[in-house]
Amino acid sequence: MTETVERDELDSIERSIEIDASAERVWALIAEPGWYINTGTVVEHEIRQEDGYVVVIDPTYGEFPLRTVALEPPRYAAFRWFNLEGVDRSGSDATEATTLVEFWISERPGGVTLRVLETGFAALPVDAAKRRAALENNTEGWEVELDAAKAHLEAAAV
Numbered sequence: 001m002t003e004t005v006e007r008d009e010l011d012s013i014e015r016s017i018e019i020d021a022s023a024e025r026v027w028a029l030i031a032e033p034g035w036y037i038n039t040g041t042v043v044e045h046e047i048r049q050e051d052g053y054v055v056v057i058d059p060t061y062g063e064f065p066l067r068t069v070a071l072e073p074p075r076y077a078a079f080r081w082f083n084l085e086g087v088d089r090s091g092s093d094a095t096e097a098t099t100l101v102e103f104w105i106s107e108r109p110g111g112v113t114l115r116v117l118e119t120g121f122a123a124l125p126v127d128a129a130k131r132r133a134a135l136e137n138n139t140e141g142w143e144v145e146l147d148a149a150k151a152h153l154e155a156a157a158v
Helices: 002-009 023-030 128-157
Strands: 010-021 046-050 053-058 063-072 076-082 096-110 111-119
Touching: 002 076, 023 111, 023 128, 046 076, 063 128
Parallel strands: none
Antiparallel strands: 010 111, 046 053, 053 063, 063 076, 076 096, 096 111
């Protein structure tokens, strides 16, 4: 039982934030692959199509391959994010080298709650130290990225 609890704790990140904007406006942002790749400010990215994936190109952080899993406007979006460099995305291990990033939009008085859940760290095909580092980096990142989404969407709503 302890092993399962530890695996779960090391497998996912869940965060939420209240945003004073409409569900449609928030949807327009979260449906864009890789919007969350930023330095604390939402920016436009170059996006190219590549063998069933999109590659988001950020001027600061480089290239991020993603695959859209589901888009259910205006409530839910999910993407597979390739967290490991050098993985052959056409190979049988392609999905194992990803985390699943899911977004939910729930209406509330005056706006919405945006929730993100990123899972799959425990299955990444690297050693435990690299999995933990990926989890820790992304845990910190989601705080910054959700704050950036809130600032971006609320500023645009004024």
